[in-house]
Amino acid sequence: MSEALRLPSEQLFQEEIKAIKKQDRRQKPTSWQMSPWGVETFLMGEKLKNGFKVTPKYIGNRRLIQIAIATLVTDRALLLYGLPGTAKSWVAENIAAAISGNSQLIVQGTAGTPETDLRFNWNYAKLLQEGPSRQAIVESPIMRAMESGKIARVEELTRIPAEVQDTLITMLSEKNISIPDLDTYVLAQKGFNLIATANNRDKGINEFSSALKRRFNTVILPLPSTLEEEVSIVQKRVQDFGVLLELPEVPDSVQEIQRVVTVFRELRNAKTLDGKEKLKSPSATLSPAEAISVINNGIALSVHFGDGDLKAHDIASSLVGAIVKDPEKDPIVWNEYLDTVIKGRKKWSDLYRACKEIS
Numbered sequence: 391m392s393e394a395l396r397l398p399s400e401q402l403f404q405e406e407i408k409a410i411k412k413q414d415r416r417q418k419p420t421s422w423q424m425s426p427w428g429v430e431t432f433l434m435g436e437k438l439k440n441g442f443k444v445t446p447k448y449i450g451n452r453r454l455i456q457i458a459i460a461t462l463v464t465d466r467a468l469l470l471y472g473l474p475g476t477a478k479s480w481v482a483e484n485i486a487a488a489i490s491g492n493s494q495l496i497v498q499g500t501a502g503t504p505e506t507d508l509r510f511n512w513n514y515a516k517l518l519q520e521g522p523s524r525q526a527i528v529e530s531p532i533m534r535a536m537e538s539g540k541i542a543r544v545e546e547l548t549r550i551p552a553e554v555q556d557t558l559i560t561m562l563s564e565k566n567i568s569i570p571d572l573d574t575y576v577l578a579q580k581g582f583n584l585i586a587t588a589n590n591r592d593k594g595i596n597e598f599s600s601a602l603k604r605r606f607n608t609v610i611l612p613l614p615s616t617l618e619e620e621v622s623i624v625q626k627r628v629q630d631f632g633v634l635l636e637l638p639e640v641p642d643s644v645q646e647i648q649r650v651v652t653v654f655r656e657l658r659n660a661k662t663l664d665g666k667e668k669l670k671s672p673s674a675t676l677s678p679a680e681a682i683s684v685i686n687n688g689i690a691l692s693v694h695f696g697d698g699d700l701k702a703h704d705i706a707s708s709l710v711g712a713i714v715k716d717p718e719k720d721p722i723v724w725n726e727y728l729d730t731v732i733k734g735r736k737k738w739s740d741l742y743r744a745c746k747e748i749s
């Protein structure tokens with residue numbers, strides 16, 4: 391077993407990918423290592439004919455995943471759009487791993503991303519020594535994906551300045567990257583496509599030009615539609631991380647997961663689950679990803695400093711930390727919720743006390 395903190399999907403799930411490839415008799419697009427059916431199976435999970443179990447990666451609407459995969463066989467790129475923590479990056483990584491066996495041809499978008507990160511850069515030592523030559527070119531991940539017919543990824547596309555984003559327009563419509571100094575270009579091979587992610591909540595995001603938008607099919611990843619679905623997402627991912635982080639399994643975590651997810655959903659939707667009471671929403675997003683980290687923190691506390699059972703006392707501080715982000719407005723929202731909802735709930739008095747202690 392590798393000691394890496396986090397393995398890329400194609401390594402983490404290499405057995406599953408091998409098993410799917412073995413069973414996959416359907417037509418594969420050029421350069422894909424499995425068919426669209428295989429990619430769907432990898433993402434959604436399934437028991438294969440020979441009994442091999444493929445674990446679900448994405449928990450939610452199957453149709454969205456089918457649309458995402460189908461987009462990648464067309465000449466349009468795929469944009470996964472939505473709130474932070476709705477599995478956009480996770481889905482992009484797993485789709486790229488399934489299609490290309492490489493999920494790491496990736497450009498991380500920031501406000502400081504230059505055009506050269508998307509196209510190519512020069513190795514200046516070589517450039518000065520030999521003048522412009524193919525050897526002096528440092529290829530971007532997108533250029534490498536083009537040459538090998540693989541899937542490239544751009545994370546947080548809308549953090550990239552608009553004029554730099556526009557570089558992608560020609561790349562995606564011409565399907566090549568030109569190298570003017572060498573009077574040549576790199577042609578995208580069949581199988582090349584691009585998955586970008588962007589979120590609509592973070593501050594400091596740039597507009598997304600309509601010319602670029604037309605090069606993409608957008609798939610919006612929603613927040614989980616039901617409590618049950620959200621609980622099962624958190625449960626599954628907490629289990630996965632538990633193995634990676636070498637945390638022992640905690641027997642009663644389901645109860646606490648249910649409470650955390652209930653609190654998140656109620657605050658997010660600004661009303662109690664039964665719809666009877668109106669609430670205020672805090673500034674934070676409160677996504678499944680946040681719930682997962684609240685529970686993981688709680689497990690770490692209970693395992694190392696508690697009795698190994700996950701208790702209200704273990705999750706309270708990270709629960710409050712996830713909810714109270716704006717030091718001015720959020721405490722009011724949170725205290726109101728604490729005193730009108732949590733306090734009145736049967737069997738929640740332990741959570742009420744634990745939260746009161748630190749609020």
Ligand SMILES: Nc1ncnc2c1ncn2[C@@H]1O[C@H](COP(=O)(O)OP(=O)(O)O)[C@@H](O)[C@H]1O
Nearest residue numbers: 447448449450474475476477478479480678679
């Ligand atoms: N519907 C879902 N199915 C599976 N995992 C999910 C789902 N929603 C959130 N997650 C988990 O939340 C975590 C954060 O997701 P991430 O891809 O980083 O979010 P984003 O890129 O949308 O901000 C991941 O570990 C992911 O597994």
Ligand SMILES: [Mg+2]
Nearest residue numbers: 478479480587
């Ligand atoms: Mg992301």
